[in-house]
Amino acid sequence: AQKVTQAQTEISVVEKEDVTLDCVYETRDTTYYLFWYKQPPSGELVFLIRRNSFDEQNEISGRYSWNFQKSTSSFNFTITASQVVDSAVYFCALSEATGTASKLTFGTGTRLQVTL
């Protein structure tokens, strides 16, 4: 069975602070995909990133960066110089690495509140 744990329920930071959202996963699959999605107050989940389990290279996209460590089954997400617009619930998710990744298993999410 697959499981995703996001132990941080809620994080509050002041604008321009860096913040890291933790994600730990469990799976018996040898190959799998990991994802991060953002759910702003409007409610519509937005895809941020997908990583394949055989690609442990960290990724940076603007103020966002992701640290994938297979040895600790973690896929953490860092926002540098946070902004108020980053306020949202962030979900980490996992799927088997078939060609379709049809079923995503989501964590319970981390609510990020960025204040001025």
Add this chain to the structure above:
Amino acid sequence: DTGVSQNPRHKITKRGQNVTFRCDPISEHNRLYWYRQTLGQGPEFLTYFQNEAQLEKSRLLSDRFSAERPKGSFSTLEIQRTEQGDSAMYLCASSLGAGPRVGELFFGEGSRLTVL
């Protein structure tokens, strides 16, 4: 570019009534997914379609739930004899399926169901 559209956005019903939700995916997407999200939780997979074929159903989808995608375009999710435990946000998502954008789901804003 229109996104995934869901309606109704809100539905309040009495226990025992039937409800139906509709999802219109992004037109070129051949895959369509239904997820359910309760307060403070991540989305839970219910079912998915490739074109008109329903390829996977979660055990969460009891026999009171039925989903269809008759012409491989829009989809409906019907809940019969609603129970208070069915109260949740029902999320629809679509995707291109396999290839470089595998797992990149485009979500609608959801249909919130309240069962009194």
